[in-house]
Amino acid sequence: MAGGWSRDGAVQDQIDASVEDEVQRARSQLAMGESAVHCEECDCAIPEARRKAIPGVRLCVECQSALEKQETSSRGINRRGSKDSQLR
Template sequence: MATGWAGDGAVQDQIDATIADAIKRARSQAPRGPSLKHCEECEKKIPEARRKAVPGVRLCVPCQEEHDKQQAAHSGYNRRGSKDSQLR
């Protein structure tokens, strides 16, 4: 049921758009190209097992974890799923 100026399905459309944006962002940040043998942040050697498991890897595990923490802090997505967070 629509309320106010929103049409039927408007909230679901916003949710779908938010998910599509998150998928697009994740794909754009996926590693590409050949894996590096040394971390581009700290220059430590990246183990061969990691290079095989993650094609195009550029960071060692500790640097990747730190990078992921920083990305999560700035992601802009409300993971609790409040209605207000879905409406831009």
């Protein structure tokens, strides 16, 4: 479906590019290498099961959860094309 000056498939190309950007961002944040024995933030011991499940882990579950919550709240959602943003 063409809309105005855009070519067919332009919206899907934009969606695909956004998804690819997020995948690359997530991959860049994955830890690599040997897991830490103690959390880098609070110095608590990281359980062996967590170290085996996530190679390269550096934070305990509590500190990782806090970090992810902080990152989620600080990152905005691009709503330029959203109908919700047009209603506000």
